[in-house]
Amino acid sequence: MKCAICGKNMPQDGVMVIDCGTKIEICPKCTSIVEEASRMIKTETMVSKPAHDYLESDELKEALCEECPWNKYHEGYFNYASGAVDPPWHECPADFDFRSDKCAMRDRFFEIVELLAEADQIAGMRKGNKIKGGDTDGSIEL
Numbered sequence: 001m002k003c004a005i006c007g008k009n010m011p012q013d014g015v016m017v018i019d020c021g022t023k024i025e026i027c028p029k030c031t032s033i034v035e036e037a038s039r040m041i042k043t044e045t046m047v048s049k050p051a052h053d054y055l056e057s058d059e060l061k062e063a064l065c066e067e068c069p070w071n072k073y074h075e076g077y078f079n080y081a082s083g084a085v086d087p088p089w090h091e092c093p094a095d096f097d098f099r100s101d102k103c104a105m106r107d108r109f110f111e112i113v114e115l116l117a118e119a120d121q122i123a124g125m126r127k128g129n130k131i132k133g134g135d136t137d138g139s140i141e142l
Helices: 028-040 049-056 058-067 106-123
Strands: 016-019 023-026 044-047 072-074 089-091 129-132
Touching: 023 028, 044 049, 044 106, 049 058, 049 106, 049 129, 058 106
Parallel strands: none
Antiparallel strands: 016 023, 044 129, 072 089
């Protein structure tokens, strides 16, 4: 019998069976790697309604985006001859979306999510809003 990950022969004892739609068997070495990786993955965090509202607030967005090194400010202009106006604007490679892998402030945003969840826990707040993302693929549902 061979390990489904590394392909090496496995001993009969210490085999881990993973059911991910299809059952696969992996050796003890790959088992420890998979277990370590699974501990590092944070898929969702529950927060209270006030914490959820804060995470959606314009104030938080402005504070994080203001500090972002990738947020570029473009000055507008006014053409006196034609009257054409181009107002000032900001450019962001992540389109001002904290869940994007292109966001420089993504890690800080998810640190805030974790701190709010901890504050909710200390205060005994009812957690009813799910925040997906963090150390995963970047998806977040607010």
